[in-house]
Amino acid sequence: MAANPLFALLGMAPQAGSDADAAILQAALEQFALTGVRRTSTDDIARRAGVNRATLYRRLGAKNEVVAAAFLYEAARVLTQIDAGAGELTATPTDAEIDDYIVRFCTTTLTEVRENRLLHQLLEVDRDETLRALTVGAGRVVELASAFLAERIRLVRERSGGSTDAAEIGSLSAVLARMTQSLLLTPDGPPEIRTRAEIEAFAAAVLVPLFRG
Numbered sequence: 217m218a219a220n221p222l223f224a225l226l227g228m229a230p231q232a233g234s235d236a237d238a239a240i241l242q243a244a245l246e247q248f249a250l251t252g253v254r255r256t257s258t259d260d261i262a263r264r265a266g267v268n269r270a271t272l273y274r275r276l277g278a279k280n281e282v283v284a285a286a287f288l289y290e291a292a293r294v295l296t297q298i299d300a301g302a303g304e305l306t307a308t309p310t311d312a313e314i315d316d317y318i319v320r321f322c323t324t325t326l327t328e329v330r331e332n333r334l335l336h337q338l339l340e341v342d343r344d345e346t347l348r349a350l351t352v353g354a355g356r357v358v359e360l361a362s363a364f365l366a367e368r369i370r371l372v373r374e375r376s377g378g379s380t381d382a383a384e385i386g387s388l389s390a391v392l393a394r395m396t397q398s399l400l401l402t403p404d405g406p407p408e409i410r411t412r413a414e415i416e417a418f419a420a421a422v423l424v425p426l427f428r429g
């Protein structure tokens with residue numbers, strides 16, 4: 217497994233995204249999906265990863281640190297899928313191409329987040345601990361998502377003539393990252409964006425102007 221380049225957005229050390237760590241984190245996620253976060257021990261993770269407990273602790277730390285790193289790893293994987301699903305924005309796009317890209321990016325983001333198979337499994341086997349990890353324990357995940365969004369907003373604005381002020385983009389990306397978190401955790405409230413058509417309409421009306429600045 218190759219190191220995920222998205223970790224560079226957080227300035228993480230190279231070893232934090234190494235192949236060996238990625239294999240352990242993937243094993244941890246698989247174990248969480250089977251027995252839940254609370255009932256999974258470091259011995260369970262080490263056994264599934266094919267390493268001893270000392271190696272696990274040396275590379276990633278105690279259980280709470282492994283849990284945080286595993287959720288961050290999964291977030292980076294999902295963001296990579298979103299990036300691939302949104303496609304490319306040409307170097308000199310038309311206004312219509314810019315709008316289409318933003319709508320496609322936002323629709324892909326909400327779809328990938330809501331349909332995440334691992335998340336649904338975790339909510340089934342250990343709902344309380346999973347919700348805790350996605351709220352009070354999700355600081356680094358929100359930070360990664362915000363940095364990812366900031367890069368995409370900056371790209372759109374560079375190619376559409378919008379403001380590229382770093383502070384403005386940083387604030388907007390943080391708000392959008394937290395909005396996505398809220399839509400994931402509280403799907404039943406407004407806005408009504410359950411279907412793909414509703415998501416696309418919401419993106420066109422609300423998110424396109426925000427992305428463009």
